[in-house]
Amino acid sequence: MTEVVVRQDLATGNGRRHAFRTRVRAAGQAWAGDGSGELADLLAEAAAGDPELTELVRTGGALLADFLEGYRRSVDRVRTSGDLAKDLVDGLHVRPEQEMTLAPDYLVALVRWSGRGRAETQRADGALRHAVGPDLLATSTDSGLVLLVPSTDNQRTARTVTQIKRFLGGNGWLVTATRPRREIRDGVREAAEVLRLVMAGRRPCGAYTMLDVLVEYAVVQDEAVAAQLAAMIRPLRGHAVLWETLMALIDADYQRNKTARNLFVHRSTLDYRLQRIAAVTGCDPTTGRGAQLLTAALIAGAVRDRGC
Template sequence: MSEPAVRWDSPTDAGRRRLRPADDDDLRLADFRARVRAAGERWVTDRQDGLAAVLAEAAAGDPELAELARVGGSLLEDFLDGFRRQAGADQALALHRDLAGDLIHGRDVAPEVLAGLASRYLIAVVRFPDAGRGRPALHEAAGTGVLKTRRDNAVVLLVPDVDADRTARITKQLTQCLAGKGWLALAERPKEEIADGYAEAADVMRLVVAGRRPGGAYRISDVLVEYAVTSHERVTENLAAVIKPLRAHGVLWETLTVLIDADYNRNKAARDLFIHRSTLDYRLQRIASITGFDPTSGRGAQVLTAAMIADAVATVS
């Protein structure tokens, strides 16, 4: 005669577990689980739909187990569907050797990959005078989930899920990584417009470098004058032509550059050049004679600054 089936009961108050004979419900559930395992061994597809029906069949007409199979099977179908979707997205993502590069250039991205991205991104273009400097620190400062690539001697970071507070914090952290020796150009866009945001940030970077701006973080609002100067090719060419004759006079070119950097403060420019103020005034007269615009007048200063920007943009480009 076979031994009666037994099961572990729940822990007693004393913290010990005891054996007791299995009742009919225990045996019914064990038999049901055995039929479920057998059905699993016969399952020959990786599709999750239909699992609820298979499990209900294993219930063998038992209404209570059939309801358990229906509910449990539906939950299992949902779980496996979510798992497959994420696995598919991960596989598609792995095929992208440079997802950030595809996004910033507007190339096609698999729908399941696009669906898995954050709804909005901070696009950060970072450039150091030393091209190899600071990359690990930048990635750490940007936080988790960041997509990264390199373009035109700059690091491009796509930072997900931006909001006002997080943007301010990340901008501060990235700026600290620069340590005053690099530039950070920023834009924000929904994931569908990342390419447009990158184009804006790249323009900001180009204008910041061309305009001899000090290291720091910049947005399009910080370079509106430079952007206006360079937005029309014919205007840019004409402005560059104004300043071109000055390139043959190295001392005068340096003088105008230092004057612009000093925000047209002639006393400061003279100190920075280590020359007497009268010497500076003489050089400025020669600049006016060569270019046709007097750097000591408001109008002349505006045109010459714009001309220097146009020339620098052409050189950088």
């Protein structure tokens, strides 16, 4: 009888460990590959509340996170390109002699030109880099030109930002974020996200920070809310005239007289189209609440459906 019980216990234990290893493999497939906190959370979920497995995850997970951090640092040293600005933006470790030349904090300035082809953008980026000075760290990313401005001298930082704005001349966007030098990569990500939301919301060329898109940022961070908003505005894409009207209304900051002039239509024609927009979307663009929802829906739809 005892032998049977032991065999059953072994079978149960083996089955439990097998199920745990299966969940761990699934967690590995779900892991994004960066962030030890996220890794620890995934492993804790795989333990499924089992006290013994949870303790195993706690001790073993910490060792694994330390191991991966050491490996990442080693890989980063190997991958260092030698381009200091690019290495900082990519989050790579820089050589000690380079680190000594860096300021403790930086203003990350992301510049994106409006309506320019690749060759013209490259020429404009080169001219801007020359204008702000060769000593300023700069590199190009998929989102645009990144300039790293030391923020230890507030007056110089302000002058540089003013210089960038003047150089843009209303023909592009400037997004800024301030970070310690070890968090420059995070600052670039923030600036890129702000730029994405600014462009998705059809905001005019100019200078922006995260404070200008807090509502939009909150909307796209909530997957369920963003999905509902995108679904709300999606049917309007099948009505070209109504879609054009809504875009013109947003571009005119919901000023109906200005919208009618820009569309070269009579005000009564515009009012009829706005009624049709309300019927299709369920949101009345002539009300403050409706305007807010439609703008949020436009951004959510652009980000989700078109990968803006």
